[in-house]
Amino acid sequence: MSKADAAAADAKLDPEMGVAGEKVVAAKGAEGGPAPRKVAAEEDPRLRWAFVRKVYCILALQFALTAAIAVVAWAVHPIPRFFATGSLAAWLVYLAILLCPFIVMWPMLKYREKHPVNLLLLGLFTLCESVAIAVCSSTFFGKVVLQAAILTAVAVIGLTIFTFWAARRGLDFSFMGPFLVASLLVLLAYFIIQICFPLGRAGMTIYGCIATVVFSGFIVFDTHELIKRHTYNEYVIAAISLYLDVINLFMAQLSFSA
Incomplete structure (x- = not known):
């Protein structure tokens, strides 16, 4: 041998x-000689399903951390009261919290395949993102946040089951990539317009509807990539893609009550 x-x-x-x-x-x-990379249909299914389980275990830990921090931020009443004051200190802290995930994302993507640094940076990114989500959701009533979480969970479970069923039937969702990127750019432009020229409750409702459709499409696309495209050492990219899709879908549900 x-x-x-x-x-x-x-x-x-x-x-x-x-x-x-x-x-x-x-x-x-x-x-x-050259050994071409196997596609998902040609590889051992046990390897692919082990990879899928690994990614979903990471996602479960991410969502558990996010939910725990969000509950703490909502239960500790001085936190939402501090940001509700609208003081300069509150705005500076809020801006710093929003920027932290973007700062951590760069090294996380750079070392995404370098174990165990990638997992440490992924944990740090999840912590920063969880704090940002907790601060945003703490200003809403508990019933509103719970309703948004339930709607998001139902949508994610339904879209995931559908994508796995479709993948078994040989359907390919990779064509959705360019359309989703274009839709995301339109959504970002609409959000900037909404900030500069607020359209009130109706404008936020329209934004929530568009964002719900866009990020639902991203969940289908990224789940398909997880099943068919990602290699075994791309678990960080697969996990963070789906995590951000779900978080953005949750924020879209919250925007209906803004």
């Missing part, structure tokens, strides 16, 4: 082989 065959046999023992699996493929290609 050659070294490449031995390495391949060892890699099969770990269904979440990640970078090790990529090295095995590279080694086999070096000895026996």
